[in-house]
Amino acid sequence: MSTTDKRVAIVTGASRGIGKSIALRLAGNPASPGGGRHVILVSRSAAPLNDLKAQITEAGGTADVLACDVADAKALAQGIEETAERLGRLDILVNNAGITKDGLALRMSDEDWNIVLQTNLTSAFVAIRAAARSMMRGKFGRIVNISSTSGVVGNAGQANYAAAKAGLLGLTKSIARELGGKGITCNAVAPGFITTDMTENLPQQVKDHVLGLMAVKRLGVGEDIAACVAYLTSDESGFITGQTICVDGGMTMC
Numbered sequence: 001m002s003t004t005d006k007r008v009a010i011v012t013g014a015s016r017g018i019g020k021s022i023a024l025r026l027a028g029n030p031a032s033p034g035g036g037r038h039v040i041l042v043s044r045s046a047a048p049l050n051d052l053k054a055q056i057t058e059a060g061g062t063a064d065v066l067a068c069d070v071a072d073a074k075a076l077a078q079g080i081e082e083t084a085e086r087l088g089r090l091d092i093l094v095n096n097a098g099i100t101k102d103g104l105a106l107r108m109s110d111e112d113w114n115i116v117l118q119t120n121l122t123s124a125f126v127a128i129r130a131a132a133r134s135m136m137r138g139k140f141g142r143i144v145n146i147s148s149t150s151g152v153v154g155n156a157g158q159a160n161y162a163a164a165k166a167g168l169l170g171l172t173k174s175i176a177r178e179l180g181g182k183g184i185t186c187n188a189v190a191p192g193f194i195t196t197d198m199t200e201n202l203p204q205q206v207k208d209h210v211l212g213l214m215a216v217k218r219l220g221v222g223e224d225i226a227a228c229v230a231y232l233t234s235d236e237s238g239f240i241t242g243q244t245i246c247v248d249g250g251m252t253m254c
């Protein structure tokens with residue numbers, strides 16, 4: 001028996017940036033596709049999530065906070081399973097939490113390789129495994145993995161990050177095939193250059209270069225990604241699965 005009529009959505013890395021935009025969009029306007037969800041806000045520390053929950057509540061939405069390090073597989077799985085148990089349902093999972101530890105491959109430490117793989121890729125697998133049983137029970141599920149254009153076309157200085165983000169694409173397609181018959185879709189969104197804390201410290205030269213590659217001639221914002229995620233997690237997107245959508249202003253067109 002579920003304790004809420006709303007579809008329940010877990011968004012990892014919701015404290016800021018793209019994850020925050022996704023959480024606000026999913027918790028927002030119930031009349032727009034993908035809106036009106038009860039959103040579980042996941043990130044390492046509770047304080048920014050509590051602020052976001054207050055913002056969502058003030059706007060008429062509902063949310064809960066789950067403070068958890070996604071690189072801690074046991075804690076992540078337990079948090080997701082307990083949430084599904086408590087609410088009696090889990091419909092949507094957005095694996096968005098991610099980090100970078102950039103450097104040339106030949107100089108990259110094992111630590112920087114491992115933590116990026118654990119945080120960006122393994123956490124998504126762990127979260128999907130923990131969430132899938134509830135989705136199967138409800139005969140409905142929408143999983144979106146936030147990859148990157150670096151995972152699609154590669155990027156010098158990001159061997160760890162690009163490998164993790166490319167790994168997400170294989171994970172996405174395999175889960176789509178395994179769970180498609182249960183009413184569960186799994187897709188990937190690959191952002192290009194989005195203005196967030198993750199990218200703000202990059203040199204202006206790099207930003208100008210990226211801008212030059214974009215067909216739409218502007219850098220992306222979190223809401224650009226959130227709009228795509230809202231559709232892919234909506235009830236009406238059930239025939240789209242195993243796809244990677246590059247939301248990158250036409251930078252890669254792949």
Ligand code: NAD
Nearest residue numbers: 013015016017018044069070097098148191193194196198
């Ligand atoms: P950000 O650094 O602004 O936010 C990352 C979020 O993930 C934060 O909420 C952070 O607290 C959370 N997080 C990181 N490690 C965590 C951990 N171990 N446990 C729990 N939470 C953790 O980054 P962003 O720019 O908003 O990026 C969000 C996602 O989009 C990432 O997966 C990133 O790789 C991807 N992406 C971003 C861009 C971009 O241009 N910003 C481009 C392509 C892909």
